[in-house]
Amino acid sequence: MPDLQRPVHQRRLLDGPPALSGAETLTSHVARLGQLPPRAASREVIATLEASGLLGRGGASFPVGRKWRTVAERSGGRATVLVNGAEGEPLSAKDRVLMALRPHLVLDGALLAAGAVGAEEIVVYVGAAHTAARRSLERAIGERSATAPSPPAIPTRLVVAPDRYVAGEESAAVHFVTEADARPTVTPPRPFERGIGGRPTLVQNVESLGHAALIARFGADWFRAAGRAETRGTALVTLTGVDRPGVHEIELGTTVAALADLGGKARADTHGVLLGGYFGGWAAIDEAWDLALDPIALKASRRAFGCGVVSFLAADACGVKTTARIMDYMAGQSAAQCGPCVFGLRAIADVTRRIGDGAADTDDLARIERWAGQLAGRGACRHPDGAVGLLASALSVFGEEFVRHASLGRCSRPEFGEKAA
Amino acid sequence: MSIQVDRIRCDGYGMCAELLPEMIELDDWGYPIVRPGTVPDGLLEHARRAIKVCPVLAFRLQAVPESAPAPAPIPLRAVPARGAH
Amino acid sequence: MSDQILWFATRGAGTVSLLLFTAVVCLGILAVVRWQSPSWPRFLSVELHRSLALLSVVFLGVHIVTAIADPFTSLGVVAAVVPFASSYRPLWVGLGVISVDLLAAILVSSLLRPRIGQAAWRAFHWLSYGAWPLAVLHGIGSGSDASAPWMMTIAASCLAAVALSLTWRVAAGRSNRGELSRIAAGAGAGREPRRA
Numbered sequence A: 001m002p003d004l005q006r007p008v009h010q011r012r013l014l015d016g017p018p019a020l021s022g023a024e025t026l027t028s029h030v031a032r033l034g035q036l037p038p039r040a041a042s043r044e045v046i047a048t049l050e051a052s053g054l055l056g057r058g059g060a061s062f063p064v065g066r067k068w069r070t071v072a073e074r075s076g077g078r079a080t081v082l083v084n085g086a087e088g089e090p091l092s093a094k095d096r097v098l099m100a101l102r103p104h105l106v107l108d109g110a111l112l113a114a115g116a117v118g119a120e121e122i123v124v125y126v127g128a129a130h131t132a133a134r135r136s137l138e139r140a141i142g143e144r145s146a147t148a149p150s151p152p153a154i155p156t157r158l159v160v161a162p163d164r165y166v167a168g169e170e171s172a173a174v175h176f177v178t179e180a181d182a183r184p185t186v187t188p189p190r191p192f193e194r195g196i197g198g199r200p201t202l203v204q205n206v207e208s209l210g211h212a213a214l215i216a217r218f219g220a221d222w223f224r225a226a227g228r229a230e231t232r233g234t235a236l237v238t239l240t241g242v243d244r245p246g247v248h249e250i251e252l253g254t255t256v257a258a259l260a261d262l263g264g265k266a267r268a269d270t271h272g273v274l275l276g277g278y279f280g281g282w283a284a285i286d287e288a289w290d291l292a293l294d295p296i297a298l299k300a301s302r303r304a305f306g307c308g309v310v311s312f313l314a315a316d317a318c319g320v321k322t323t324a325r326i327m328d329y330m331a332g333q334s335a336a337q338c339g340p341c342v343f344g345l346r347a348i349a350d351v352t353r354r355i356g357d358g359a360a361d362t363d364d365l366a367r368i369e370r371w372a373g374q375l376a377g378r379g380a381c382r383h384p385d386g387a388v389g390l391l392a393s394a395l396s397v398f399g400e401e402f403v404r405h406a407s408l409g410r411c412s413r414p415e416f417g418e419k420a421a
Numbered sequence B: 001m002s003i004q005v006d007r008i009r010c011d012g013y014g015m016c017a018e019l020l021p022e023m024i025e026l027d028d029w030g031y032p033i034v035r036p037g038t039v040p041d042g043l044l045e046h047a048r049r050a051i052k053v054c055p056v057l058a059f060r061l062q063a064v065p066e067s068a069p070a071p072a073p074i075p076l077r078a079v080p081a082r083g084a085h
Numbered sequence C: 001m002s003d004q005i006l007w008f009a010t011r012g013a014g015t016v017s018l019l020l021f022t023a024v025v026c027l028g029i030l031a032v033v034r035w036q037s038p039s040w041p042r043f044l045s046v047e048l049h050r051s052l053a054l055l056s057v058v059f060l061g062v063h064i065v066t067a068i069a070d071p072f073t074s075l076g077v078v079a080a081v082v083p084f085a086s087s088y089r090p091l092w093v094g095l096g097v098i099s100v101d102l103l104a105a106i107l108v109s110s111l112l113r114p115r116i117g118q119a120a121w122r123a124f125h126w127l128s129y130g131a132w133p134l135a136v137l138h139g140i141g142s143g144s145d146a147s148a149p150w151m152m153t154i155a156a157s158c159l160a161a162v163a164l165s166l167t168w169r170v171a172a173g174r175s176n177r178g179e180l181s182r183i184a185a186g187a188g189a190g191r192e193p194r195r196a
Helices: A026-033 A044-052 A064-075 A094-101 A103-117 A131-146 A170-179 A206-218 A220-224 A256-263 A295-300 A319-332 A339-356 A364-375 A383-397 A399-408 A414-419 B015-019 B041-053 C002-032 C042-069 C077-081 C090-111 C118-125 C128-142 C149-172 C177-184
Strands: A079-085 A119-127 A156-161 A201-205 A234-240 A246-251 A270-275 A281-284 A309-314 B002-005 B024-026 B032-034 B059-062
Touching: A026 A103, A026 A131, A044 A064, A044 A103, A044 A206, A044 A220, A064 A079, A064 A103, A064 A201, A064 A206, A079 A094, A079 A103, A079 A170, A079 A206, A094 A103, A094 A131, A094 A206, A094 A234, A103 A119, A103 A131, A103 A201, A103 A206, A119 A131, A119 A170, A131 A156, A156 A170, A170 A201, A201 A206, A206 A220, A206 A234, A234 A256, A246 A256, A256 A270, A256 A309, A281 A383, A319 A339, A319 A383, A319 A399, A339 A364, A339 A383, A339 A399, A339 C177, A364 A383, A364 A399, A383 A399, B002 B032, B015 B024, B015 B041, B015 C042, B041 B059, B041 C042, C002 C042, C002 C128, C002 C149, C042 C077, C042 C090, C077 C090, C090 C118, C090 C128, C128 C149
Parallel strands: A079 A119, A079 A201, A119 A156, A234 A309
Antiparallel strands: A234 A246, A270 A281, A270 A309, B002 B059, B024 B032
């Protein structure tokens, strides 16, 4: 079927009862999808995942099969699976929706992972703000322990993640589960080497586990049958800045334009789109319109699919002020452990705000360029790198606007009020 | 051998930059910016001295691992008016 | 005659050791407050602190050995290691012995720092704030020169130097670490960058 006639909206992860009926019960889940195939939760599933080409949905787009294989090689039967549902990215809602509506898909994925890597425990890590997701998972875990499960149950517990941006970072998640401290730690060693309890830990995003649960039932070829570009399969995206914001499941490779149609946004009503969330970057709408939402293709053009955030900037909003607000948020969300991140991001945020308000000094633009240029790789985690990446994309996409703000104190967007010019 | 900094331990004392200025300079807040890559043989003794002086043991020398080359730095300049011809 | 030499050696080495120890404490504080000037780089505080510490241990060793060897004090080896076990001025000598024991712990932990790690090393190092005053008290109380003007001057200068340094340390509060959370939140002193 030609692309234009294929529906943008997919139903794989989100297939099943409508959203209004809330969390899917174990009975409905098993009736709809059947049990996990016998022997599914074993090393064999790793080869299937590798063949499927499934990429992680937590933001890094790392191949899931390879990740499981790395942990399996080290586990000695004593690994832990950490189901990452922290979703600290403010613009993203896909993980909480998946956890709230399809908890058994997520738990199936966790069981698969545990069997594949040789884990003796599953820890489900859910962000404190996602109450529906937490209730849904608590109930689902309860449902499973109440029945006689097949394959045999692995001890599963739920841990509530603090409501901080970096709480979902893998070393921070491990740190919190181990020592109630959700701040990233110095790596190496990374969790797949030494994680919870000092043992190899697989940290995997909930959506990735959901896909794995379906791949184990229907196969790699089934998974690869979906997709419009190089990367195969479907993915959840969070669409905002449109008439009908929300979480949608799409084929990877769907264009930004198709998504704008789905959500209701005319090209004339927007001048930029944020791809991948605060850890991603801006794209000018002219270049973005026909971009394929495909992790590999986006990385090749120095952009990011990230956690699947697609956020359109209104035509009358100012890219500089919006970026300043994001930088202020990122500075405040620093774990405050590393000097360069704390001082650097705070200084960049304050100066960007000055520029956004049209009150910049002459050298302010040069200042943030220098500070941002010095910041990459100088924290214990990648938080400053993500923030700097966002700033770099803003300087590129809204460069004209930055220069106008900095040198004239004026803005071309109505958001700016009387200083608009 | 390359220099690995424990960014959490580092408290910006800056003595490392005094003893190894060829490879370490301080940012605007006194924290070290380390030139990536191998420490040249001629500087190894200076590097060891710099490591020993750090009051918080924030860095060490490490055998260079087989890893992918660092990604190209992101260009960071505000692009002025486009299409202004 | 030789007795007198030992007695002079004990007092002399002890006094030098105390002066060096005082300098070591002040240098340690200089390092933490990150003092520097065009002719005094920061690393100098750390390296001099370490060198003088080792030197003061040498003089301390001479002080202890000559004190034991001196028949006048009738100090045995035991009394040099166990506090308050000497028959000669047991209180004041005992304070010195405690000071030496603490110093030994600090010395060993510093030599083994890569093995025991930063946190443990730091815990031991705090003992220096106990070891130093005990050394001063020992110096004032156990020597026969205690009331001599020169000894009083030395003791007073040492006390003044450390008191000054400590005041500076408390006032400067120089660790960045405490400020980090406030600055990230945008609520802190927001330290101005050294370069614009």
